[in-house]
Amino acid sequence: MWSETIKAAFLLLAAVTVLVFQGSASAEVAALTLRMSAGPQTDIQPGGRxxxxxAFDPPATYIFWRFSSNNGVTWNKLAxxxxxxxKCSLQEQFKNWTDRLATRVNGSLTLWNASKEQDGVYECEGIRNTDAAKDNRSITIVTPPAQPTVTxxxxxxxxxxSRLNLTCQSVGGNPPPQISWSVRQRSQTEYSALDSMSPVFSWQPPAQKFGSxxxxxxxxxxxxxxxxxxxxHTAHPLANATSNELLIKVLYAPKLPRVASQRAIAxxxxxxxxxxxxxxxxxxTLLKSNSTLSEASQPTLLHSVPSVTRNLTGAYSCLASNSIGSARRDFSLTVLYPPAVQAPSSVMVRExxxxxxxxxxxxxxPPFTVNWRHPGSGRLLGNSSQLLITAAARTDAGEWTCEAQNLMSPSDGREPRNGRGSATVQVTVQYPPGMPVVAFTAGTSVVQSGSRVALVCRPSLLSPGVPEPGFSWTIRTSTSTRVATGPALTIESTGLEDSGEYACVAENSAGRGPAASVSLTVQQPPRWLDDSTATTTxxxxxxxxxxxxxxCAVRGRPACEVAWSRNGRELDPGAYSxxxxxxxxxxxxxxxxxxxxPSRSILQPKDNGAYGCSAQNSHGKITRTFNLVVKFPPLIQTSTTKLALDPAASEISLECxxxxxxxxKVTWEVGSNSYxxxxxxxxxxxxxxxxxxxxVRSHGRFTCVARNALGEARHSVDVVPRGPPDPPTNLRMxxxxxWDRVSLSWQPGFDGGLQASMWLRCTPPPEGRSADEPIRIEHDSSLRTVAANLTNLLPATNxxxxxFARNQLGSGSNSAELRFTTSELAMPTVTxxxxxxxSATTLLLDAWPAGYCLRVEAAASVKKSQTQQQQQQQKLDASERQWRQVKLQQSACDAPSDGRLTGLDLSTLTYRLSLCLADRLAVCGPAATTENMSGFPEVSSLxxxxxxxxxTLLIICLVAILVFFCCRNRPLASKEAASSGDAATSAARASELDSPPARRDSRLRRHPEPDLMASTYKSFSSGKPYAMVSPHPSLTSTDETSIDQTNKVFSTLLSANHPIVGNNNLESGSDNSGTFLHPGRQRKVIYEVVV
Incomplete structure (x- = not known):
């Protein structure tokens, strides 16, 4: 801390000095330089110096020493x-270095008796005035590493x-030693590099100096x-060392060397x-064809065979397996042996x-030679295992010997040996028999059933066959069946099944000879297949x-003809098959x-009777009768339900x-009585x-009742006095x-006891009959159903x-009404x-098909002076005109060759023309009138x-021109609308309403409405109502409406001639129509632009 304080103070003093003397100093101060050296060497052992x-130039005023033990990462103040x-002073934490380190003011530092802790980087920094310079040197305390260890x-x-990971550790070396690896292979003494083991190296320096x-x-x-x-191995400047040896163990699947295949003589x-x-x-494991021969759990398996045999030849395998995997080597053992020859003991061949x-x-x-030897003739054939003689002769018979030879060479190096083998074949030359001789002992081939027949088959004298042949018999019918063997064939009692062709064949081991055949015909008169003698069943x-x-099943030859009859008569072909x-x-x-x-499919009562079946051929005829009894309950065939009692007769009889x-059993029931x-x-x-x-003398209901074991039937007959006929029933088509006819049928009712006639009434009546005139139908009164054809009808008509029926006492009631509609008939039209x-007297028309006639009708034409509405009404009433048929000057049924109809009055009359059937002139097709025809010639579609x-092109051009002028005039119209006032607008609107269409169109085109082309909108002054006005004078429809700016319907479309428009009522706001005026809302007048 004190050194930093001194350094800061020194720097502050130097700065002040510079500031004070900056202006007065005349001499330049030289920059501080440093030259740093260390020796005699920087790598020293512990205890070294x-x-x-x-050396600073000029000398530094202050010198700072620093020490870093981690290569300059962090620095500690040293002196x-x-x-x-x-004076020089050590930092407090380095006081213990006093006896091993000395610093001097001249910039030198000495280490003696160096220790490991003094290994590091030493930095000196000198300061003089405002200049500073520094540099550093690394001092390495070199120590040898300990012996490395491998794990x-x-x-x-x-x-x-797989990969094996090994670690080599060396402790205490500084600098850290270099480590290398080597390997000593099994059964070797020298070490070599790990290159063959695909090594991957890694190196980890010590975490701290003098570490591992x-x-x-x-x-x-x-x-x-x-x-x-x-x-x-560790390499270090002081010493090299080698680690202990680590033996590695590798688990691996078996590896088998190739096993050579062997050849050995049996x-x-x-x-x-x-x-x-x-x-x-x-x-x-030793395998032969995947079957185990021997096993051993050791590196070597030895399998010995003292005497090999042929069956030991084959594919062998040596299989090795452990927990890692398995291996397999395949080889073969071939046992060599001399030829073993096999041949048939004897063979037969046809000459x-x-x-x-x-x-x-x-x-x-395999043998290298195979020969055939014939001792009898001394012939030698070969080299082949096949004895082949293209045409065998009797001299080829005898013994033939097959001889084979091979050369056996074992794989153990012994001398090769020859092997021989042979077999003998006895050859017999044969030939097949010829055609045998077949004969009947009785001398005839046609016999009656029940006769005895014997046939004999003998060998051919020219070619009997070797060896001696046997004989077989075959009867040829639709299928061939062997029936006997031996030279003779006897049939004690012939039947139809014995008929056929008998063939005898001689056969020996050399083959079959051709067959000799005779035909046996057995004939028989007709016999019932069931062998019954009964003639009636x-x-x-x-x-x-x-x-x-x-x-009816019968058997006989020739084939029988069978005929059927019923009660001695021929059968009805419609009822039987x-x-x-x-x-x-x-x-x-x-x-x-x-x-x-064709007339029935089930049994009917009439099938009762005796049915005869007769069968006949050239040898006789038999007959059998089938009595057929068909049971059924009573069926009453009487159809009469009414009988009239003639007043002149005293009594009548009723039949059932x-x-x-x-x-x-039959009874008659009359009221409560039964007879x-x-x-x-x-x-x-x-x-x-x-x-x-x-x-029977009285009127009433008489009922016939018939009963048997299967049921009963009833039928009632009413005895009534004579009267009009009953109405017919079941009227149907x-x-x-x-289109012109219909077929009808019905059942007549009771005739009332008198002869009655049938009548038909049709509404509307057929062509040629009046409305109230009935049609009489001729019919056979004995028939229960009447059929009739109604003709001369019209097509598509309801x-x-x-x-009804009519007798002397009057007409009966009508039947139920039948309604129908005739089908339509396609008819041609006049074209x-x-x-x-x-011309006002001649018409042109196309020719019409043959079989039709032209019908021409005339009526008064529409007058030209009539109004359009009256003309339209007269056209609508054309169907109600009084049409009269016109008689033509030419034939109506033959089309004119020039296509002209003359003698007409087209100026005052309208004509209606239609085509009608030549044989039914009342049946006509659609009509064509002269009102709708054109006076111009027909124009082609092109x-x-x-x-x-x-x-269309002309209209598009005109519309394009109109759009062009409208678009050009929009700016002018906008400018005019902006400069005009309300009064001018009102005057212009009044002028437009009174102006001709051309003028209004011109003004309308200058109106700016960007979204309209066919119409132009023009606004009235605010508060004025408006209407949709059409300038077209002929527009009278008020069915169209307009929409105001609120999208609500506000008025109808008016024409320019409308009274409201013509009287200028739009300006006054009056509501004459009651449908278009809306005061208080801005309105527009929509004009119609007509091109």
Whole structure:
């Protein structure tokens, strides 16, 4: 603290001195310089000596010494020397250095008997007047480091491929020592650099002086580094040292060297050696085709085979595994052996055919020669394992020997050896038999069913075959089936199934000969397929069955013809269907009678009867009868519901016709009385019955009741006096109506006991009939339904039809009304109707299709003097005119060749023309009138398009010109509006209302309204009402409205001729119309600009 005070005071004094003598000093003061040195050396051992000198020029008045133990990071005040006093003093904290450090006023500092704490940087600073200079020197107290030590960061064991972190620590060296690394591989004595271990180095200086220096290295471990020794070395100026050796352990998967494949002769010994390098020690396994042969938990596995056999040939594997991984080496063992020859003991070949016999040779290595030897002839064929003779001859028969030879060379260096093997084949040359001879013992091939037939097959005399052949028989029908073997074939009792072609084939081991065949025909008269002898069967069923059928199945050859009958008569083709099926294999004809046909699909009562089935061929005929009994409840066929009692007759009889199976019981019920009636049965139709009630003399209801086990039926007949007919029923259309006709049907009602006629009334009436005239319908009174065609109708017309009956006592009531509408009929129209120039008597028109006639009608024309409204009304009333048909000068049904109609009066009459059917002149198409026709010739579509395009272009040009002038006059209009007053505005508005349209248009175009083109707005003075005014004098519509500035409807659109506008009522604010005046609100007049 005192040194800083002295220094500050000195500096203050020097500054004052400079200020005082600044103006008077004439001599310049030299700058302070410093030359600093240290020696004899700056690196000394503890107890050594060093001198530091600071020479200032000129001499400094004050010298400050400072000391830093951390290389100048922080400084401590060491000593202060004052030249004038000749004294130097140490800082308090360095008083203990008195016996080892001395400072002098001449700027020198001496260290002797130096210690570690004096290691650092020494700085001197000199001050003279206002100048100062300083410099420093580093003094190093050199001490040797202790012996380094090597340790593993985590563990001295690592898995191959991972990194192992090692640390080398050295204590006490100053300056810190340099550290390097080296390694001694397993089984070596010399150390080398760590370059092969991909080292990553790091170095950490001491945290404080004379502390520990730490170096680290990260090495990549490999299997070769297992049990390697690693050391570190320290390099220091005083001494070098080497650390202890650290053995590292590397865990790695097994490493297997290549195992050589071996070749050994069968019967010799073989040894297989598997060795693995691994840490930890691997488990060794010897495999053959993935099957374990031996195992060992040691570095080497030795597997010995004293005598190898052929089955030991194959693929082997040496497998090593430990906790780190596994390895595998594949190799092979080939057992060498002489050829083993296999061949068939005997073969047969057909004479002239190719003979190919193979011998199978197994040898290792494969044989280098294979030959065939024929001892009988001495021939030698080869080199091939196949004996091939393209055309075998009988001389080729005998023994053939297959001989093979190879050369066996083992891999253990022994001498190669030859191996031989052979096999013998007995060759037999054969040939197939020829066509055999087949004969019938009875001498005929057509027999009756039940006959005995014997056939014999003998070998061919020219080519019997070697070896001796056997015989087989085949009957050929739709499919071939073997039925017997041996030279003879006997059928004790023939049937239809024995018919066919019999083929005999001779066959031996050399092949089959051609077949010899004969045909056997077995014929049979018709027989029922069920083998029954019954000629009559009875079948009972019920009405309504839909899939009922009678089947007649018969067997016979030739095929049988089957015919059906009912009650001895031919069948009705509309009620039945007959199908025939024939099985040619079994000669069965199956005829099915189904009770379905165009007129029905289920069993009906009339199906009761006897159905006969007859089958016939050239050998006979059989017949069978099917009695079909169809049961059903009673059905009453009588349709009469009313009978008239003739006053002249004393009594009448009532009949009830009934269908039933079985026979019904019939009673008549009259009021509360019941009478049992006798029932008669129709001889031809057993299920048809009749019950008659005789002696009926009174009126009333008589009910016929028929019952059997399946149900009952009732039918009532009313006996009434004679009267008018009842109304017809069920009036309907048989099909949709055409445009000119409709087909109708109905059922007549009771005729009242007298002969009645049928009548029809149509509204509106058909063409050619009056409105009140009914139409008589001719019909057959015995029929229950009447059908009629109503013709001469008009198209697209609504009609109403009723029918009624009439007898001597009067007309009956009408039937229910039937309404319908005829269909539309497309009719052509008159086209091309136009004037012939200016002619008032001739029209031109296009030709019309054949089959149509032209109808021309005339009516008075519209008068020219009438008003437009009257003309329009007369046009609307054109449909009510009095049209009269005009008789033409030419034929109305033939189109004129020149297309002209003459003799007309077009000046006073209007004509209506239409086309009508030639055979129905009342049926006409749409009419064309001369009021709508043009006097100009027809113009083509192209001409119309060109004219329209020209007009459109002209309008666009005019609008563009108008817009141009409006836009040019806007500034003028704005200036005029600004300079004019209210009085001028009123006068101009009154003038505009009275001016002609051209003048108003000019003023309107000068109005500034930027968003309007077709209309221009002009304001009235404030407080004045306004209206929308059109300058067009013909505008009379008041259907349009305008909107004021508040977007509210305020007035209607008025024309320039409107009384309100014409009387200048807009200025007065009067409300003559009651719809457009709104006092007190600013208004605009909207003018219409007409181009």
């Amino acid at each position: 060093v001198d530091i000198s600071c 202060l020397c004052h030249a004038d006093s000749g 593993a960061a985590d563990s001295d064991t690592a898995t191959e491929g 220096t730490v170096a680290s290295v990260s090495v990549l471990t490999a299997s070769s580094a297992n049990l390697a020794g690693i050391v570190c 019967g010799s010994s073989v040894g297989i050696n598997c060795t693995a390098d691994a840490n930890p020690v691997a488990k060794l 002239g055919a190719s003979l190919q016999v193979g011998c199978n040779v197994e040898a290792e290595p 009875t079948t009972t069923t019920s009405v309504g069955v839909g899939s009922f059928a009678l089947v 007959v199908s025939r099926e024939f099985d040619p294999a079994l000669f069965v004809t199956r005829s099915t009678l189904r009770f379905v046909g 016709e009934i269908l039933a199976q079985p026979k019904p 049992v009636s006798n029932v008669s049965q129709d001889t031809l139709t057993p299920y048809k019955h009749r019950a008659t009630l005789f002696g 048989l099909s949709p109506p055409n 009609y109403s039809v009723v029918v 091309g109707l136009r004037r012939d120039g200016n 001409t119309i398009i060109i004219v329209a395009a020209f007009c």
